[in-house]
Amino acid sequence: MEATHRVLVVDDSEVDRENIRRLLAPDYSVLEAASGSEGLGLCEKERVDCVLLDHRLPDVEGIEMLHDLVERELPVLMLTGQGNEALAVEAMKRGALDYLVKGQLQKAGLRRSVKNALETSGMRQQIARQEAELRQYVKELDEQRESLQRSNQRLMESEARLRVVFEQLPALAWTADRELVLTSLAGEVARRTEAPPWGSRVERLFGGGAPTDAHMQALDGNSAHFEVTLADRVYDAHVEPLMTDGDVSGVIGVALDVSRARVLEQQLRHSQKMDSLGQLAGGIAHDLNNVLTVISSFAQFVKDGLHPQEQAYGDINEVLRAASSAENLVRQLLTFSRQRPSQPRVVDVGELTTNVTPMLRRLLGETFKLEVSIPDAPHTVYADAGSLEQVLVNLVVNARDAMPEGGTVTVEILREMVGNEPCLDLEPGAYVVLAVKDNGVGIGPDVVERIFEPFFTTKDQGKGTGLGLSTCYGIVQQARGMILVETEVGAGTVFRTYLPESSGVPETERRPSAPPAAAGSETVLVLEDDPQVRSLIARVLTSHGYQVVETESAKSAQLAAERTSKDHFALMVADVAVPDGVGSEVARDLKKLHPRMEVLFVSGHGGGALRARGVSEEDTVLHKPFTAGELAKIVRKCLDRRSRDV
Template sequence: DQEGRIVFSNPASHRIWDGVGIEELGQYRGWRAETGEPIAPDQWPAVRAVRHGETTLNQLVRIQGSDGSEKTLLNSALPIRRADGEILGAIVLNQDVTEREASDAALRQSQEDLQHSRQLDAVGQLAGGIAHDFNNLLTGVLSYCDLLLQELGPGDPLRSDIEQIRHAGKRAAMLTRQLLAFSRRQILQPKVLSLNSVVEGLEPMLRRLLGTGVSLAVELDPALAPVMADPGQLEQVMVNLVVNARDAMPQGGQVTISTANRELDIAQAGGIPAGAYAVLTVRDTGVGMPPSTRARVFEPFFTTKEPGKGTGLGLSSVYGIVEQSGGRITVESAPGEGATFTIYLRRHAGPEGAQAKKEQRKVLPLGTETILLVEDETAVRNSARRLLERHGYTVLEARHGMDALRLLEESGRNVDLVLTDVVMPEMDGRELVQRLRAERPEHKVIYMSGYTEQAITSGGVLPPRTAFLEKPFTVDQLMRLVREVLDE
């Protein structure tokens, strides 16, 4: 009526407003749903209709009652007038659309997640292709550097120049490795492990990375469930996240690393299915991110740092590693409120495996076995052959799979190891190995490639008696892996 008192209300309206009149509307906090703008007590549609004769149709508002509960309403108010125009009261219509709005918001978020995922996949395919070609070039550069360094004496004036070339090649290789991580084309060596063990093993190094201005707090759940993941890749994830956190706190602050078990009854935003997870969280007290930055934070080459201060590949490689490991990663942040990165990995039903430590010999191992080398890039094939022969091995070389089969048939020789590229003309490395193992299943194989998607089988895991050598490789990596596979 004219006094703002409720003359009649149906049960649904009473449930929404608890039967309050316009004088009591101040006990409710309200916002315009589209803009988030607060609604002042004298701006509610019912008040404007009774006091000013204004009509409001289908205004979407959010309200918070005295008990803290929130609702989303479709709010309309129409004034009731006498024939002479005097306002007698108002008709106020409220429809509770809380569930509908939540469903619509979830659908919009799902659509945005799908679009973002497709964009990242497209960029990942491009990045993986670039990394493949670039890694072939770098393999030749690094291998020939190793050959030259073995020829030169310690005091040769050319030695420092070649070492500079080799150092630049290794830096370029690190960039391509990050591209491959983002594009989810790495070979994984998953083990049953505890995230707690990974954190504890890295903690001393992480404290050194953070320096004196940033403190590190570690909060580990002692009952944390194990996961199946590649420990080396998880270490890279943690290092990248902690370095990102450090850079977000130029004036100092705190990084908190925590672990927990988490059960999700329903799917969550970010494409996280329902299920049981072990969760790793890295939280900082840094400058935070606006929504526009947060939406692009996992894109390769996207960075807010000054030129020369970052490649924009750190967080994109984190995203790729987590996704390839079957997990999900989310980020929460706002300007001035720091950032929280949360990684969800499926729990594994089984005990944590023991981490074997390998002894690295300072002197590169030698051998006398026969190796079949299959590689279509001439520079890579020639340099790899010379490195292997220099360390005592007999090498049979072929340009592709068909060439290798002809060579073995014509020579009648047995080989102790097959060292083959993956992507080659006429017959690729996988088909070659399948044919060789059809006759001799115990064949030992090392795949080498700069584009690992072609080498992987299920989930990026290699079959038995098979190893993977990522291009570009050094003489040290090549010789140690060859010896390791032969000695198995």
């Protein structure tokens, strides 16, 4: 039999060690130590399965060494030369598995004691391992239980937070079974709409039609969308099949409030439509300005050559009056397209309203009552005062025309803080609101969508141009504001004009200084692509003594400048837009050849349209249509400025 277990015999008696070796051989491998220290050393170096320990050793008491061996979890059999019951009890208490008397050792008994010790040690080790494994298992179970408890707690907290958040969201969530009976319903909308309780069919919540069709598609295993209106709000709904064990057991849906998005989309479409109309109106107005400038100026030339008593003199006056009316229409078109020239300054809307109130009363007449509410504190905006006055007058006249039998027109000025309201396409901040209210017939929904379009009117033929409200729209847009209409058929209308509040101090309107003398002898370069307008400018300037060089394009103007000496041209009169260039860029190039040359831009546009073409606020601009006198005066003003700069 192969020796598998190693027994350490610690005894200072060589005879006793040899005897034990003989008794255990050949089934056990025996290690020998003559002292305690030698025995402990072997335990450190060799594998030891069992120890036979003499209670008396030369360097240590066996009972003391027993403690170290038990700590190493080694089975120990105590040896003694004579029986001592007290010693045996003490050894057993300290961990020895048996107590043997060396003089009484028999082969079978010794082998049985060693075998029992090894089995006991093995069982103890197995029990210890199992206990350790059990403790580890229990520990892991405790950790898993605690982790599960924490996860459950986090899940409950997350569900609670999600429930609170979802209940506050402008949304609706629901589930329904295969019979489309609601099995759950949640969301802020459910509370606000007094939605039907669980157990009701989805038709009670959404109505029939598209919503029901969408739910039927979901029951067939397909996703579906639909839009629905609940409590005056628009919701975009998404429905999915609810699966259980691979089968469709019902539906689950979510509906989100898209009312603000729909309002913004409508505002965007309206803004795009108005921008397109503005571009069209601006283009028409620009072409008409050229024609009217020529008509008015040449009609004035004819008038200047006639005697007041002549029949043609009166006829020409009618032409000039008609041209003036046409110019007014063009100005309104330019205002609508936000291309009308303006002179913005800080204006107190309350003071402006007070000043214009007497005129408003005259416009309304005796059958109307005008109520004006103006706050004591200044309500200032940065805008063109004349244009704001026109807005107020147009809105009051519009209110008057909405009450054929008479009524009350209310004008109110107030301050309002604007946030992110979907109905107001404005930057958040403080606004001055000019409200004009009537108790007239109101405006129908089909009409209210078009009231700001140019030439659109509901008045009888000959009683309106259709440019009043479109002019107001353009003025307010140019001032970075908006007009909001609140109306109900049969109950009247309120126009609320929102203008950004200004923190500046109201400015007094500057009075124009006395016009300078118009004649001169300098050389003027004219750049104008319209031959009639170019001919008119040349005629006016020539008649006032100036030398004129006419050019119709950027290229011809460049050639004219290159063919003359430096500073030959004292002034350049340039249209802002020419077919082969931009007037401002041409002027900058030509000033390199004629550094002291002044520049006068001529344009039918204003504001942002001029800025887009490179014309700054410091540049001098003559707006079309203009008279011969206006042209001569501003030319002289530019040339006099050149003389002062020498």
